[in-house]
Amino acid sequence: MKLVIALIAGMLFGGGLVVSGMTDTAKVQGWLDVFGAWDPTLAFVMGGAMIPMAIAWVLTKGRSPMTGGNFPAPPEPKLGRNLIVGSVIFGMGWALAGLCPGPSIAAISFGGTSLWIFLVAMGAGMFVAPRVRAMMDA
Amino acid sequence: MENIAFQIDWLYGLIGGLFIGLGGAVFLLGNGRIMGASGLIGGLVDGSGWSNAAERIAFLAGVVIMPIIVLQFWDRSETNITDNVVQLVAAGLLVGVGTRIANGCTSGHGVCGISRLSLRGIVATVFYIMAGGLTMALFRAVLGWI
Numbered sequence: 001m002k003l004v005i006a007l008i009a010g011m012l013f014g015g016g017l018v019v020s021g022m023t024d025t026a027k028v029q030g031w032l033d034v035f036g037a038w039d040p041t042l043a044f045v046m047g048g049a050m051i052p053m054a055i056a057w058v059l060t061k062g063r064s065p066m067t068g069g070n071f072p073a074p075p076e077p078k079l080g081r082n083l084i085v086g087s088v089i090f091g092m093g094w095a096l097a098g099l100c101p102g103p104s105i106a107a108i109s110f111g112g113t114s115l116w117i118f119l120v121a122m123g124a125g126m127f128v129a130p131r132v133r134a135m136m137d138a
Numbered sequence: 139m140e141n142i143a144f145q146i147d148w149l150y151g152l153i154g155g156l157f158i159g160l161g162g163a164v165f166l167l168g169n170g171r172i173m174g175a176s177g178l179i180g181g182l183v184d185g186s187g188w189s190n191a192a193e194r195i196a197f198l199a200g201v202v203i204m205p206i207i208v209l210q211f212w213d214r215s216e217t218n219i220t221d222n223v224v225q226l227v228a229a230g231l232l233v234g235v236g237t238r239i240a241n242g243c244t245s246g247h248g249v250c251g252i253s254r255l256s257l258r259g260i261v262a263t264v265f266y267i268m269a270g271g272l273t274m275a276l277f278r279a280v281l282g283w284i
Binding site: 002003005009011014016017018019020023024025026029033034035042044045047048049050052053054056057059060065066067068069070071072075076077082083084086087088089090091092093094095096099100101102107108109111112115117118119122124125126127128129132 | 147151153162172198206209219227247
């Protein structure tokens with residue numbers, strides 16, 4: 001059952017990414033290009049996604065997940081250096097190619113060689129990240 | 139003409155966004171999991187998420203499959219992705235390292251975090267958008283490279 005739910009959730013996410021235009025790197029780079037031809041689409045995507053998600057968080061109160069277990073613990077209040085440094089590094093890469101992890105997976109079937117090069121590099125980055133984090137903490 | 143294109147684009151953005159949020163809601167209420175793309179992928183890559191690998195793979199399979207179905211009816215395959223290898227490799231490495239160090243990306247910190255008013259999600263989103271905006275300004279407006 002968990003797997004079916006995961007598949008359905010993934011399909012909604014992937015479908016939403018394509019419909020919203022977030023697999024088009026020009027739209028993402030357009031959103032970040034505040035000094036150029038600014039494209040506000042991403043704000044509508046984020047806003048739209050907040051609505052079902054905010055309702056879902058309210059529904060978690062006093063309940064358990066459908067398939068058992070527990071809901072995630074409340075968010076940690078502590079920010080920490082890793083959150084800031086990591087987000088800045090991510091933002092730089094996000095702007096360079098106009099891709100973040102979700103859309104890079106959603107575009108696998110039509111992104112061609114360029115997308116695969118990005119994916120392999122992203123995988124390599126994720127693979128070394130625990131070591132980078134350990135170096136930062138040292 | 140461009141104005142008309144935008145008028146339609148924001149609506150697609152809103153509708154697509156609703157589906158993205160619906161996916162996150164299903165994953166949360168069904169499996170008790172936060173829909174964060176970088177965490178779901180990264181856990182498979184570095185081995186930290188192998189204990190529930192099947193669930194991660196099922197989710198990612200859905201992310202790949204649905205666009206294939208949508209594209210049968212609506213050609214939404216324009217990615218405008220660069221073919222500059224250096225740019226792609228640099229971008230991929232930065233996105234991979236950054237999202238894992240920050241423990242989240244646009245979906246985890248952005249969609250799932252902000253919607254529960256998580257301070258970490260809000261701060262992360264402010265910083266990756268600011269860093270992205272400054273990077274775009276430098277590489278497009280100043281240097282004219284991308």
